[in-house]
Amino acid sequence: MTNPNASADHPSAHAGVDDTDYDFIVCGSGTSGSVVARRLAEHPDLRVLLLEAGGTDEVPAIIDSTAWPILRRSEQNWLFRAAPNPNLNGRTIPMAMGKVLGGGASINVMAWARGHQADWDDLARMTEDDGWSYDSVLQIYRRVEDWHGEPDPRRRGQGGLLFVQPAPHAHPIAAAGLDAFARAGVPTFADHNGAMMEGDGGAALTNVCVRDGRRQSVYRAYVHPYRDRANLTVLPDALVTRLIFDGAAVTGVEYLRYGELVRVRATREVVLSLGAIHTPKLLMQSGVGDDADLRRFGIDVKQHLPGVGRNFQDHFMAPCVWEAAGPIDGRNNLGEITAMWKSDSRLDRPDLQSFLTELPYASPEAAGGNLPMHGWSLTTAVLRPESRGRVRLTGPHPLDPVAIDANFLDDPADLRTLKLCIEFCRDVGNSAPLRPFAKREFLPGPVGNAALEQFMRNGTVSHSHQSCTAKMGHDAWSVVDTRMRVYGVDRLRIADASILPRIVTGNTMAPCVVIGERAAQMLAADHGF
CATH class of the missing domain: 3.30.410.40 (Cholesterol Oxidase; domain 2)
Known part of the structure; x- marks a missing residue:
């Protein structure tokens, strides 16, 4: 494509698997990623791998719904800090994001907010896809909720x-x-x-x-009941470090687990659900982003997409x-x-x-x-918010920290x-x-x-609703098309809050479920299952 205008919960469960071919690899077990992995795994003939950088969610402070303040400073949080901001008297404010099975829905405040009717109707008009309209999204919510x-x-x-x-x-x-x-x-x-x-x-x-x-996290609702399915492999403690390319197509990923670098292949697609900070970071370190920025760090450019990491929004x-x-x-x-x-x-x-x-x-x-x-x-x-920020690389190595200019x-x-x-x-x-x-x-x-x-x-502090850094659309700054496929890259899709052109009105967990459900629908339609 080209831009027209520009399993198991524990590490030991599948550790002995020798076959490294999967139909789909989903990177990130947060809200959208858990939805995509579950919907794919519902098809027993599909082999699905779900990779998560963090560990188990069987943690007392995660289980107890009133203990989320403890998680603000726990090892289940990436503990990001935004860059010093002159508008905030030079402060470097925390940016919470889950580093655990379940991602943000394992450390957040568990508020279920669907987004305003106008948010979804705006998205439907922008994408020229009625599947994003409020009436259509309402049917997804009605189907997935136990109200x-x-x-x-x-x-x-x-x-x-x-x-x-x-x-x-x-x-x-x-x-x-x-x-x-x-x-x-x-x-x-x-x-x-x-x-x-x-x-x-x-x-x-x-x-x-x-x-x-x-x-009651999204991971626990969607993935945990499928942890023993033979066709779903869930690997915690697996940090995705790079996309693997064959020409213009993504054919798999590298991940780091217990000090070992592992390569796995995806015969159909890779889906990125790493969130609005790590999704653009992985894209850029894999050669997808603004070519001048990538060359500055000696990264081989696979696809010039200047919008990667831009348009950062948060409440x-x-x-x-x-x-x-x-x-x-x-x-x-x-x-x-x-x-x-x-x-x-x-x-x-x-x-x-x-x-x-x-x-x-x-x-x-x-x-x-x-x-x-x-x-x-x-x-x-x-x-x-009217202010826009940006996510940048600080170096070419996957373990180099990411720079978050929230620009509040x-x-x-x-x-x-x-x-x-x-x-x-x-x-x-x-x-x-x-x-x-x-x-x-x-x-x-x-x-x-x-x-x-x-x-x-x-x-001023972050609401931890980081969004919009790989936006969906048709303009020169868009990163994915209206089916969440990365422009100029085959077999790679993004399903998380980074695809939103504008942040939703309210908390972001529920809209990320919709994004995951819509991605699963599109994958099924495009691959005929």
Whole structure:
């Protein structure tokens, strides 16, 4: 193609396999990768290899849905840090990404957010593919969900692989938060993902993939039940280091496992589901990217695609924090309600979001190193950022670190929008319904404009929704076509959040399930199974 405009859970399970030919190799066991691997393995005649750089997800902090703050600094996290950002007073902020079976869905907050109707309809128009439309995507969601909330047959499904419910037995602060947002003009809904995601926004109990206090990851739902299938091999602790080419076609991959470099062949296709940081890194180190950048590191250019690593987008926030008089007994995912609203009534979808988190949550620079012992927060996410960043190589070797220029607050519009979000959340947090839970406002407090700007620059952190670095489209900066195939490269497809041209309105786990499901449909159609 050319751009028209420019198994088992444990390492020992299959360690003795001598045959290194597979029909499909899926790189990355995160949300999209787990979906693709499962759907392929449902065909018993296909041999599927799923490679994951991290290890087992049988970790207490992963199983316990309230323990995700521990995972922010654990070995199950790649512990990326963005490059120093002058817009954030030179800070290098953390960028969480899962390094474990299940990827991000094994370390995240387990909020199930489908994306706004306008997000999907935009994607359908851009790709000229009605399969990406909201109505089409809604059918995918209905098929994959096992919904345990208020019945809504048009929008919600039951009996699917993924357990989803509104946060059950929520802490009393959740009800108070819903009341507070309602009094501020954000209407309350019974379902975070029903009609609320088709209009101007609202507030609701968060949809969570949590059951009896235990994380229900996409990997556990899709891949774990297939771990003993003879046609599915799951290899943890396997870092994919390079794509193998034969001319313009990808014929396999190299991976590093326990100090040994291994080559495996794919007779049909390789699918990259490594996420918006590692997918462009692997492409570039394999010779797919901007030719000038690749030659600078002595990398043999296989395909010049200048958009690889560009267009980086993420949701960012500078949370507001209140000190509580006593302990807040956090439940479910510690973020039991969410609200979405517009900074400007003329917008066609919400552009601001807040979770009421049942713990004090802020950057060390904003908190001065001393968060209150007991407290809660309102996050302040900008959902439609204008700033764009970039992922770059720092060297030619697969173990060379990747450089992430997140570029938060580069566009002045983002600073203005973040300020509006913070001011709104301060009003909500200080209102009568939440007053019984607040001893005092800890951050940012009633400060002037100059101090508030410094709070934003010191307090802005990533929502860990990294996206858009190998975007789908038709222009010169596009990396994949509308069937997720890499331009100019045969037998290589990308299925993860990096293909999005623009980040979705809300958390990214659920949209990544859709991306995986659509990739599996396309693979089946293209290969005739």
